[in-house]
Amino acid sequence: MSETAISVGQLTRRIQSVLEDEFQRGVFVEGEISNFKLHSSGHRYFTLKDDEAAIAAVMWKTRPLDFLPADGMRVQVFGRLTVYAPRGNYQIDVIKMRPAGLGDLQRILEERKRDLAAKGYFDWQRKKPLPPLPTRIGVVTSATGAALQDILRTVSSRFPAATIVLRAASVQGQGAAADVAQGIIDLQSANVQVIIVGRGGGSIEDLWAFNEMPVIEAIYRSGIPVISAVGHETDETLSDLVADVRAATPTHAAVLVTPYAVDDLLRGIESTCERMETTLRLTIDGFRDMAESFLDGRAARRLDERVKMRVQRVDDVQTRGERAITTTLHRLRDRIEHRMTVLRTLHPYRPLEQGYAVLESAGKIVAADRQLIVGESVTIRRRADITTATITATHNE
Amino acid sequence: MAKKQEQPSIEDRLRRLEEITRQLEMGDKPLADQLAMFEEGMKLAQECRDYLSAAEVRIEKISASASSQSNTSSESDES
Numbered sequence: 001m002s003e004t005a006i007s008v009g010q011l012t013r014r015i016q017s018v019l020e021d022e023f024q025r026g027v028f029v030e031g032e033i034s035n036f037k038l039h040s041s042g043h044r045y046f047t048l049k050d051d052e053a054a055i056a057a058v059m060w061k062t063r064p065l066d067f068l069p070a071d072g073m074r075v076q077v078f079g080r081l082t083v084y085a086p087r088g089n090y091q092i093d094v095i096k097m098r099p100a101g102l103g104d105l106q107r108i109l110e111e112r113k114r115d116l117a118a119k120g121y122f123d124w125q126r127k128k129p130l131p132p133l134p135t136r137i138g139v140v141t142s143a144t145g146a147a148l149q150d151i152l153r154t155v156s157s158r159f160p161a162a163t164i165v166l167r168a169a170s171v172q173g174q175g176a177a178a179d180v181a182q183g184i185i186d187l188q189s190a191n192v193q194v195i196i197v198g199r200g201g202g203s204i205e206d207l208w209a210f211n212e213m214p215v216i217e218a219i220y221r222s223g224i225p226v227i228s229a230v231g232h233e234t235d236e237t238l239s240d241l242v243a244d245v246r247a248a249t250p251t252h253a254a255v256l257v258t259p260y261a262v263d264d265l266l267r268g269i270e271s272t273c274e275r276m277e278t279t280l281r282l283t284i285d286g287f288r289d290m291a292e293s294f295l296d297g298r299a300a301r302r303l304d305e306r307v308k309m310r311v312q313r314v315d316d317v318q319t320r321g322e323r324a325i326t327t328t329l330h331r332l333r334d335r336i337e338h339r340m341t342v343l344r345t346l347h348p349y350r351p352l353e354q355g356y357a358v359l360e361s362a363g364k365i366v367a368a369d370r371q372l373i374v375g376e377s378v379t380i381r382r383r384a385d386i387t388t389a390t391i392t393a394t395h396n397e
Numbered sequence: 398m399a400k401k402q403e404q405p406s407i408e409d410r411l412r413r414l415e416e417i418t419r420q421l422e423m424g425d426k427p428l429a430d431q432l433a434m435f436e437e438g439m440k441l442a443q444e445c446r447d448y449l450s451a452a453e454v455r456i457e458k459i460s461a462s463a464s465s466q467s468n469t470s471s472e473s474d475e476s
Contacts, residue, residue: 133408152454161407161451166458182461190459262449265411269442269449272418276438279421283431286424 009085016083019090023081027092030076030100031055033069044069048077048092056091063095067205074100105204109211113238121220127244128225130256131193136163137257138192138224140183143168146200147229147250154254158261165190171199177212184218184226195222196253197239198229207231210239219243229253352383407448414441 006014031048038044042061046069047054057077059065069075079094116122137155141147148166155162167183167190170176180197187195197219199207209215210230219226219242228243229250240246247253352358359366360379366372372391380387405413417438421431 131408133406133411135407152456156454160454161449163455163457166456167461168458169461179461186459186461190457265449266446269411269414269445272414273439273442275418276421276435279418279424280431280435283421283424283428 008088012083012085012088015090016085019081019083026078026080026095028076028078029055029092030074033073033075034071036069036071044094048075056089057094058091059094059097065097066203067099069097076100099205105208109204109238112211112213113241116216116238116242121216122241130225130227130245130259133260134193134257135161136165136190136192138165138167138187138190138195140167140169140180140187140195140197141199141250142171145171147198150200150249150251151196151254154251155258158255159258161262162258165192171209172202172206176209177214180209181212181214181218184215184222188223192224194257195224195226196229196247196250196257197226197243198247198250198253199231200250201231201235204235207235207237210237215239216242227253227256352381355383357382407445410441410445410448414438414445417441 029048031050034047034049034054036044036046044059044061044065046057046059048057049055057079059077059079075097076099077092077094078096079092081090082093083090120126139148139151141151143166152164155164165187167186169179169183171180184195184197197210197215199210201207207230210228216238219228219239225244227245227247228237228239229247229252230237230239231249233248245256247256358381360381361372361376366378372378372394374391374393376391378389378391380389417434420426421434421438424431426434
């Protein structure tokens with residue numbers, strides 16, 4: 001016994017330095033969480049174990065963590081080994097932690113995908129087309145999520161005439177798959193023309209409900225076209241594959257269900273109205289031409305009256321149409337009146353109004369080149385009177 | 398079987414409007430019919446305008462039904 005005894009503190013310090021030297025680059029370990037405790041301070045304490053061994057672990061609250069650990073969960077951690085001298089134990093100071101199930105989930109996903117593909121769940125032939133102009137749009141998503149806000153904003157700006165029928169569902173965690181599935185079923189009887197089912201982006205675990213069989217089945221059996229809008233463009237879920245249409249994002253889904261913006265539709269209606277008016281104007285023009293070629297002025301006027309009476313009824317309904325027609329009718333009447341004026345100008349009695357007289361004989365106007373005969377009885381027609389006279393002499397010039 | 402007696406959808410009305418316009422353009426109907434069609438078309442156009450001019454999206458919320466109480470999903474009993 002030449003050696004001198006060392007103190008417990010010295011021993012522990014040596015153990016500490018050996019451990020820290022040995023594992024100075026940190027350790028990367030996979031194991032199962034047990035005895036997980038989230039302390040009120042925000043620090044997390046748990047044991048990492050497998051079939052052979054267990055090791056204490058701590059993850060300070062300052063270390064970012066994007067999932068909620070639970071007992072029984074397989075995780076991979078990266079950290080440093082530290083020794084806690086007062087209790088003489090060692091532990092992992094966890095810097096990063098992620099679920100170890102990633103590989104498992106990916107494998108389950110691939111297997112399920114192959115299986116469903118073989119059963120024809122993803123067949124193109126059975127995909128339903130989207131309705132061209134849905135006015136009632138079913139949405140299954142979280143009532144508080146960004147997806148709903150994106151959808152509402154997009155539909156509001158493009159097609160505010162629509163109604164969003166929201167079936168709020170939890171989209172993540174325990175019971176999410178069943179809730180989403182039931183949501184799709186509930187919307188079957190909500191008189192909607194299309195259903196958007198989805199959520200915003202997240203990890204494969206966050207999106208996992210959309211890989212679960214209840215959701216797949218509900219989409220597969222939906223009588224109403226379903227758009228799957230889960231996560232970002234790069235996230236592919238089985239819901240995306242079984243849905244009738246896959247949207248890259250919830251916003252994209254909202255664009256798909258509003259293929260025609262309201263402004264475009266209103267412009268279309270205006271141009272349709274213009275086409276109708278133009279056509280009717282042309283039709284009436286046609287009738288006018290017929291009237292002019294086949295009927296005399298009086299009959300044309302009667303037609304004018306008849307058309308006008310009918311148009312009157314239209315007037316009651318539609319002022320724009322009325323304007324188009326009455327414009328045409330006014331033009332028609334003007335034209336007929338113009339014609340009448342021309343006719344009146346050509347009328348033999350027209351000169352009377354300017355102070356001339358017309359000479360008639362035996363009820364007929366005496367043409368300028370007819371020789372009058374001495375003793376012939378003629379009538380002198382002036383504007384205000386008619387005089388009978390006898391020719392007493394003629395003088396040829 | 399008992400389908401609700403609803404007024405035609407906006408889609409149906411827009412389609413009818415287009416059809417009326419096409420028929421007017423063919424111009425092979427008597428004037429009285431054409432005027433009647435014109436009248437209907439203008440009325441439809443106004444209805445569509447009114448409908449489309451809604452200011453804001455309406456939101457209807459339907460609550461979760463317990464899967465047991467809902468008998469509407471008879472087809473999901475298949476498997």
